[in-house]
Structures are given as structure tokens and as C-alpha cells.
Amino acid sequence: MSKLARQLIVLAVLLIVVVALECAAALVQGRSNLAGALVAGIIAGVAAASVLLLLLRYDARLVPAYAATVVLMTGATKAAQAGAWLPFVVDAAATIAMAIWLTRYLRRDATAVPEK
Secondary structure (H helix, E strand, O other): OOOHHHHHHHHHHHHHHEEEEEHHHHHOOOOHHHHHHHHHHHHHHHHHHHHHOOOOOOOHHHHHHHHHHHHHHHHHHHHHOOOOHHHHHHHHHHHHHHHHHHHHHHHHHHHHOOOO
């Protein structure tokens, strides 16, 4: 099997996994309409996979910031709906700290000179 074929298979599997996870998330959120939840999951999955495959594949250091942004946006929405801002602030501080740490870790690995 050629290298290109292996890469295409990996990309297809990643796309399927992201779409499946988004569909599962839409179903778990309590949507009573199964077809609507699946359509919403497919749309969200394709959008997320597009961002991951088209933008973030060039620089792995962007992944922690992207993931932290998704977590913070979702947390802010839920905090606003429930009026629970204190847990959100604690979660936001931990998420930001972890994203900074991971970005620094990835930056350190990216600047390391490989041995010949």
C-alpha cells in the first residue's frame, strides 16, 4: 500500500470518528428528534473535521488553543444558562493553564534539533 493511500485512509478514519463523536454528543444532549440530532451531529462533525484537517494539521501548537476555545465556549454557554459562573471561572482557569502548558510543551518539541 502506498504512502498516499495510507494517509487517505487515516484522514477518512479521522473524519468518521469526528462525525461519529459529534452525532453522539447531539444525541446525548437530549434531543427528542433522532433524525434532527443526527443531521445536527453530521453538520457539526463535518465543520469540526474541516477545521482540524484544513487548518490545524499545519501546526500542532494550535491544537491546545483550539480545544481550549471549544471548552470555554461550551462552558460559558452552560454557565449562562444555569447561572453558575463560579464553577465556570475555576474550569476556565484550569483550561487556560493546561492549554498554555501544552502549547509550551509542543513548542519545545518543535524547536528541538533532531540528531543526525
